[in-house]
Amino acid sequence: MNRRIFTKAILAACVCLGALPTWADQPIVIKFSHVVAPDTPKGKAAERFKQLAEERTKGRVKVEVYPNSQLYKDKEELEALQLGSVQMLAPSLAKFGPLGVKEFEVFDLPFIFKDQAAFRAVTDGPVGAGLLRKLEPKGITGLVYLDNGFHIMSANKPLHHVADFKGLKMRIQSSKVLEAQMRALGALPQVMAFSELYQALQSGVVDGTEGVPSNFWTQKIYEVQKHITLSNHGHLAYAVIVNKPFWDGLPADIRTTLEGAMRDAAKYSNEIAASDNTSALEKIKASGKTTIYTPTAEEINEWKKALMPVHKEMEGRVGKDIIQAVYKATGFVAPK
Ligand code: LMR
DSSP states (O other), X not given: OOHHHHHHHHHHHHHHHTOOOOGGGSOEEEEEEOSSOSSSHHHHHHHXXXXXXXXHTTTSEEEEEEOTTSSOOHHHHHHHHHHTSOSEEOOBGGGOGGGTOGGGGGGGSTTOOSSHXXXXXXXXXXXXXXXXXXXXXXXXXXXXXXXXXXXXEEESSOOOSXXXXXXXEEEEOSOHHHHHHHHHTTOEEEXXXXXXXXXXXXXXXXXXXXXXXXXXXXXXXXXXXXXXXXXXXXEEEEEEEEEHHHHXXXXXXXXXXXXXXXXXXXXXHHHHHHXXXXXXXXXXXXXXXXXXXXXXXXXXXXXXXXXXXXXXXXXHHXXXXXXXXXXXXXXXXXXX
16 A cells, blocks of 8 residues: 555544544643642642633633642753753743853842832733843743842741851852852852752751741641741742743744733733742741741841842843833932
8 A cells, every 4th residue: 555545544444433633632732840839839839720721611721730840840840841851840030040141149148138019020021021021032921020028037046146057058049149249248158959858858858948938838838947037038939931932833822822811821920929828937937846036126227237248249140221211210229
């Protein structure tokens, strides 16, 4: 049988069996990988996106959410996105350095955002949009920012004064700014994947960490850290990013619908982030397993004095222009 006749015979058999595949029947699958628990602002954003995307495309898109580093850890998921093994991620902005876009580390500068509004002034404006555009040459499209509030600090000893950090091994995300921050406090920074944190604290591989209450609660960090300080010295946020060739290859109507679904999921997540973190902190307090300390104004000034030089020190890494642009958007006045 020549090839044409063979193909026709197969097609005829398929038609008879009612099994001829039409591509329109196949949903477009989006694998969305992330490293935190489903019951966190980011986890809920992913679930809300899934729900809206599937509803609004009437099943033409199927979103598979993989939380808790189930598929990939921090660094691997960025590689997987570029290779197209997953299509969507929401890494913390502190993890974009390995992609070669160091400017995102501006978000890690200590005490750069006095409140959520200051952070939003950056992400909702031209600075935020310009940063996302820098991802394009890396084969990545940035869709939206997700806000997850301010960092707290923990260890198995009280952290009130800068001197309390001396010699402590502190886990950080893979950001050079966070590394400089911990060094400025006299600590020894250790980059580590989020999924390894609990074990590392439990076994003493590291002594402490910074993080947000929703992650401290869902990862049970409070079980292995005796003291928490509500320092609000840093800020945690994410960008939802997609594989650009995949995204550009979607039918235009689907892409527009998905962009709208993601905008709405981000709006929802940003609205609940603060209350989720407050309730996580209350649950941690109620567990009785750790102390929660609110530093005095004098103590915060002491931290600021130690940490502000990091802004200048990191100009070479992050870029003076971007730091100035963030100062301008937030009204931040750099200390002399
Ligand atoms: C961390 O690694 O501490 C955070 O980026 C985890 C997260 O995604 O919230």
